[in-house]
Amino acid sequence: MALITFMSDFGTVDHYVAAVKAAIVSELPSQPITDITHDIRPFDISHAANVLRSVYKDFPGKTVHIVAVDAMREKSRALAIELEGHLFVGFDSGIFSLISDKKPDTIAVLENGQSTFPAKDVLAKTALQLANGKSLKDVGTVVNEMTELFARQLKVTKREIAGHVVSVDHYGNLITNINRTEFEKILEINGAGVRYVIRFGREQFQGLHSYFSDVESGDCFVLFNSNGQLQIGINKGNASELLGLSTDSPVLIEFTTN
Numbered sequence: 001m002a003l004i005t006f007m008s009d010f011g012t013v014d015h016y017v018a019a020v021k022a023a024i025v026s027e028l029p030s031q032p033i034t035d036i037t038h039d040i041r042p043f044d045i046s047h048a049a050n051v052l053r054s055v056y057k058d059f060p061g062k063t064v065h066i067v068a069v070d071a072m073r074e075k076s077r078a079l080a081i082e083l084e085g086h087l088f089v090g091f092d093s094g095i096f097s098l099i100s101d102k103k104p105d106t107i108a109v110l111e112n113g114q115s116t117f118p119a120k121d122v123l124a125k126t127a128l129q130l131a132n133g134k135s136l137k138d139v140g141t142v143v144n145e146m147t148e149l150f151a152r153q154l155k156v157t158k159r160e161i162a163g164h165v166v167s168v169d170h171y172g173n174l175i176t177n178i179n180r181t182e183f184e185k186i187l188e189i190n191g192a193g194v195r196y197v198i199r200f201g202r203e204q205f206q207g208l209h210s211y212f213s214d215v216e217s218g219d220c221f222v223l224f225n226s227n228g229q230l231q232i233g234i235n236k237g238n239a240s241e242l243l244g245l246s247t248d249s250p251v252l253i254e255f256t257t258n
């Protein structure tokens with residue numbers, strides 16, 4: 001059987017997370033389930049997409065991911081999709097268009113019924129079936145389209161990369177949509193002697209750090225994280241609060257040559 005992961009905006013105070021898991025293990029007690037997080041900000045599709053995009057490829061191929069975010073969105077279909085060797089069950093809110101630059105291989109609409117708790121009654125049941133060998137056409141009706149949202153794109157030229165903060169993590173670190181690949185590409189285009197300045201809020205840096213600990217406690221760092229995203233933080237501090245920046249705040253890298 002394949003692994004099931006579970007991500008939601010349910011929090012951990014109420015019974016909702018346990019109820020979804022109970023629906024799975026009551027049918028198959030040996031089914032492995034791993035939590036990604038249940039602290040997605042309520043109804044926040046962007047936050048959920050960034051968390052999921054950052055981690056799902058770390059799991060084995062054929063893992064089934066339950067994505068129960070904004071679960072009671074009006075008239076939202078329940079979907080199962082196959083994407084980059086992984087399976088996902090969730091709602092047709094547009095979230096699956098934000099987690100990869102590739103299109104799904106298969107999309108299936110699930111029967112929602114009249115459930116007031118579709119994460120338990122629909123998603124959990126479908127995830128268990130997929131984890132144990134059922135195909136998408138076995139669990140739903142195959143369709144050609146799903147809701148698509150369009151993430152804000154980088155502006156990239158020889159002289160600048162203009163991006164923005166896409167997520168603020170638990171520590172208050174600012175995660176941007178500026179990636180290492182584009183940055184290194186522009187460095188190569190500009191050639192030897194290129195210099196750059198990273199600007200955000202009232203701050204500017206003329207270089208990158210390698211580790212959080214490169215700066216003293218209370219000082220700001222800028223680095224590419226393990227997912228290749230430019231990240232801004234304060235060592236042992238909350239960058240979002242102290243810098244006054246949050247989701248959608250602009251971040252600019254300017255390049256100059258001699």
